[in-house]
Amino acid sequence: MEKEEKDFLLEKIMIEHGNELVRLAFSYVKDTEIAKDMVQNTFIKCYKNLDFFRFDAQIKTWLYRITINECKDYLKSWHYKMVQVKSLINETAKSLLPSTEKTVIDKYDNKEIKDTIFALPKVYREVVYLYYYESLNIEEMAKVLDIPVNTVKTRLRRAKQRLGSMIEEAELHGR
Structure with missing residues (x-):
């Protein structure tokens, strides 16, 4: 070339x-x-x-x-x-x-979902990111991550389960 x-x-x-x-x-x-x-x-x-x-x-x-x-x-x-x-x-x-300003900022911070995603282990965070934010399909994610398609499916399912329980827990504790 x-x-x-x-x-x-x-x-x-x-x-x-x-x-x-x-x-x-x-x-x-x-x-x-x-x-x-x-x-x-x-x-x-x-x-x-x-x-x-x-x-x-x-x-x-x-x-x-x-x-x-x-x-x-x-x-x-x-x-x-x-x-x-x-x-x-x-x-x-x-x-x-302790700072009142810090408390107010933390309480009303609008990046809760992003923080929840970042709290996931890296293997789950990367599939969530590629699937939801980059709109890659399962096969594309498998190629990008260099892992089998079934592994991508499993990680995505487990990531969704973890996110669901983390969000429920946050709502339960009033966050």
């Missing part, structure tokens, strides 16, 4: 899939700027390997796979673990000082 053709194709791919890849990455790393970095890395890998892509699968599935791997590698990294430790220390320090 010639450089001009490759550049044009990458630009088209970036425009068409950039936002959804950032949302996907955010569902893993929970930070917009880091999610954008993960997607930038995805596009770099895409560009380097575009000559090897056979186009017998959807490019979207391939990009999702690269993005998920980028995010998983990041979450395993030393840098991420150190950021988590610092964040935990800061949150602990903040929680020691």
Whole structure:
């Protein structure tokens, strides 16, 4: 593939899939700027390997796979673990000082569903995200996650069950 053709194709791919890849990455790393970095890395890998892509699968599935791997590698990294430790220390320090403003903000925060989804284990969170937010079907999710179709079905069913019980529990406790 010639450089001009490759550049044009990458630009088209970036425009068409950039936002959804950032949302996907955010569902893993929970930070917009880091999610954008993960997607930038995805596009770099895409560009380097575009000559090897056979186009017998959807490019979207391939990009999702690269993005998920980028995010998983990041979450395993030393840098991420150190950021988590610092964040935990800061949150602990903040929680020691009760604040009326913090209580009000927490009580009326409108992201309860998102928080509930983020509370799910990663294997369930990723299928919920891909199914409900990216509208992938079961077969596409299996390709993206590189797992069998029946595993996707099982994880999705269990995720729905967990979400249902978590929401019921939150309503029961008046949250």
